[in-house]
Amino acid sequence: MPISGEASRSAARSRRQARRTTAYTVVSGVVLLGAAGALVTAAAIAAPPGSSLTVQPPATEVPAGALTAVCPEPLRLLAGNAGGTDADYNPVSESATTTVNAVVLGGTGSTLPAAQLGTLAEGERVAGIDAGSEVPLTGSRFGGVISNAPAAEATVLKAEPSGKEQAAANAVLGYTANDGDLAGLAAANCQVAENDMWLVGAGTTVGATAVLRLTNPSVTPSTVDLELHGAKGRIEAAGSRGIVVAPGESRSLVLAGFAANEESLAVRVRSSGGPVTAVVEQSILRGLTPGGVEIIEPTAAPAPRQVITGVDLQSPDTIKELAEQDGHGSVRPFLTVAVPGTTDAAVHLRVFGPKGEVQIPGGGVFSVPAGTAGRIPLADLPAGTYSLDLTADVAVAAAAVFSRGTEPDERIDLAVAPADTRLGSEHLAVAAPGGGSALVFTAPDGPAEIRVRAVGKDGVLQQEKAVAVPAGRTLSLTAKDIGSGELSGVLVSAVGEAVYGAQLVTGEGPGISVLPLPAGSAGSRTAQVGLGY
DSSP, X not given: OOOOHHHHHHHHHHHHHHHHHHHHHHHHHHHHHHHHHHHHHHHHHHSOTTOOOOOOOOEEEEOOOOEEEEEOOXXXXXXXXXXXXXXXXXXXXXXXXXXXXXXXXXXXXXXOOOXXXXXXXXXXXXXXXXXXXXXXXXXXXXXXXEEEEEOSSXXXXXXXXXXXXXXXXXXXXXXXXXXXXXOEEEEEEOBOOXXXXXXXXXXXXXXXXXXXXXXXXXXXXXXXXXXXXETXXXXXXXXXXXXXXXXXXXXXXXXXXXXXXXXXXXXXXXXXXXXXXXXXXXXXXXXXXXXXXXXXXXXXOOEEEEEEXXXXXXXXXXXXXXXXXXXXXXXXXXXXXXXXXXXXXXXXXXXXXXXXXXXXXXXXXXXXXXXXXXXXXXXXXXXXXXXXXXXXXXXXXXXXXXXXXXOTTSOOEEEEEEOBOOOOSOEEEEOOTTSEEEEEEEBSSSOEEEEEEEEETTSOXXXXXXXXXXXXXXXXXXXXXXXXXXXXXXXXXXXXXXXXXXXXXXXXXXXXXXXXXXXXXXXXXXXEOOOOO
């Protein structure tokens, strides 16, 4: 059939339009495909599928803050009976003296940082160390000393950073009294505040007074809960939870109001909000005869292993003769083991003296029921200074309690040795006011070495000494073993196998006290900082 001219022209236009449409569609498809390909390629470059490469934010050095350590209030006599929990005090005995020693060290190559000992309540300056302007020679450092600063109330040591690091600083409070109901010697490190700690070894039997002192040095209110463990298990006591400690204030609580007639109590202190410091001020009065004083410091956190050093015992005959006198049964030394969990603890105790391990009757194996604070007797050990190595199949907390004295009608003193933590680098032990100090070490797992460097009364650091610590023995170092002249403190570091140490303080007559070595230097800190939006 013939096609007309008009029809032919119309068909041609249709074919051209179709070709343009097809061409546009194909070109558009190519453009879109290319764009999609570009997107896929960019995504592949930005985040390769299955890539194992992890890019961490860079580490940024965090400026060091000032070190703040709280020194306890002086020991004071309770007024009236101690039936409640809030302490009420009689005036401090005129024979009692409470002072604070402190040592502050600048970092290597840094100037001496400023430090001040001031009152907790008002921040009034009691004593201080001015910042130095001189830069020490390469490899050397400067030190500053506060000696015998009077402490009529709770005080706070504040040390500024040394360069980019927190200053190595520590302070020790010392209490002495030669007569009165609180006659004796007590010493304690000034503490950095924490939110969780254990105090073990307090007694609340007749004649024994234990006052828990809580202090909040921060600017944030603190709410404290107490967890108490006694001979029969955990003690649920009214008023032991929700204890508010305002910023810059202290609370004094009589533990007999929570748990009476306990020979050896374990107290866990947990705070929310601001961190707190906690000590137990313990005193004993047997009739009219002083039975000793001690400031109980926090012990190492519960763990399957605890090591205690500085346990200084009298002879079994002396202890037996004294304990048989009326009201003197508590002079028998013992180890308190608190089991906070729900499973009984199978405990193995090893005892190390200066010449090596000492055998314990029964092989040193004991069982302590769950939830209790059990006692393991130490009265049969020969006279000497010991270290206790305690292992268990569950986490436990521990402290050793012992007395010193010979005559029932004369004053006797009391000591509580908390468990120590493994020593690391730059632990600063400060000489305690009112007594002479010895550093006591043990290395239960194998031979080790400690490096001690004395700090003189003028703050000058003396030559470092390396001292071997034999495996399975107790090593005691006096000031003469460490340095020359009168010392303000000792810088201690440990290398090799695990080493544990404590400060044993002895004074006039039966005066005795034990302090754990403070935590080592914090050094500089870094944090990973990620930037984004």
